Amino acid sequence: SYEVTQTPSVSVAPGQTATITCGGHNIGGKSVHWYQQRPGQAPLLVVHDDSDRPSGIPERFSGSNSGNTATLTISRVEAGDEADYYCQVWDTDIDHLVFGGGTKLTVL
Amino acid sequence: QVHLVQSGPEVKHPGASVWVSCQTSGYTFTDYYIHWVRQAPGQGLEWLGWINPKTGRTHHALKLQDRVTISADTSLSAAYLELTSLTSDDTATYYCGRDGGRILGMTPYLDFWGQGNLVTVSS
Numbered sequence: 001s002y003e004v005t006q007t008p009s010v011s012v013a014p015g016q017t018a019t020i021t022c023g024g025h026n027i028g029g030k031s032v033h034w035y036q037q038r039p040g041q042a043p044l045l046v047v048h049d050d051s052d053r054p055s056g057i058p059e060r061f062s063g064s065n066s067g068n069t070a071t072l073t074i075s076r077v078e079a080g081d082e083a084d085y086y087c088q089v090w091d092t093d094i095d096h097l098v099f100g101g102g103t104k105l106t107v108l
Numbered sequence: 109q110v111h112l113v114q115s116g117p118e119v120k121h122p123g124a125s126v127w128v129s130c131q132t133s134g135y136t137f138t139d140y141y142i143h144w145v146r147q148a149p150g151q152g153l154e155w156l157g158w159i160n161p162k163t164g165r166t167h168h169a170l171k172l173q174d175r176v177t178i179s180a181d182t183s184l185s186a187a188y189l190e191l192t193s194l195t196s197d198d199t200a201t202y203y204c205g206r207d208g209g210r211i212l213g214m215t216p217y218l219d220f221w222g223q224g225n226l227v228t229v230s231s
Contacts, residue, residue, distance in 0.1 A: 033217035
């Protein structure tokens with residue numbers, strides 16, 4: 001089955017840029033979706049299909065995907081961006097959704 | 109507005125079964141798949157399965173194949189998850205989510221989520 005891996009934690013100062021990665025074999029050939037989960041809350045979709053933002057998600061959130069790495073970039077990081085971020089792909093062979101282990105973003 | 113509202117927290121003994129509901133509103137229920145995802149305390153997200161409410165067809169995670177049942181009531185616009193033979197490893201918050209991707213002919217992703225409900229398995 002397909003697996004994706006994420007760095008467990010990322011720290012960034014307010015106003016700087018946070019880069020969160022999701023690795024997988026030829027993940028560039030898949031569509032990657034990203035979720036933000038604040039403590040005690042349900043996940044929230046922030047990017048779908050590699051780089052599309054749902055309505056209401058700030059332009060500071062952007063995504064890219066190529067080769068073996070997909071990336072979620074958060075520009076001009078704010079304190080409210082502190083959360084866990086999960087990438088998700090679709091394992092077409094077995095029709096399963098696959099989540100990465102999550103990355104905890106800490107805003108210093 | 110799209111809403112997914114789940115039932116309340118549950119406490120179950122090992123070996124018991126749990127039934128979790130997901131009441132939807134604000135969209136045509138039969139147009140979108142519903143997925144179930146769980147999250148053990150302090151852990152990541154684990155996909156459990158999906159249902160196509162229009163056809164009733166379901167697909168489950170291989171790990172839980174024999175213990176999980178997903179169903180839907182189109183007259184109520186609600187989806188359900190039943191998990192049997194509970195163990196302490198099933199202690200988690202269970203979420204339902206609407207699949208916003210497939211209806212567009214894209215890969216599945218969850219564009220709206222329920223608030224989650226905690227299922228605790230303890231003797």
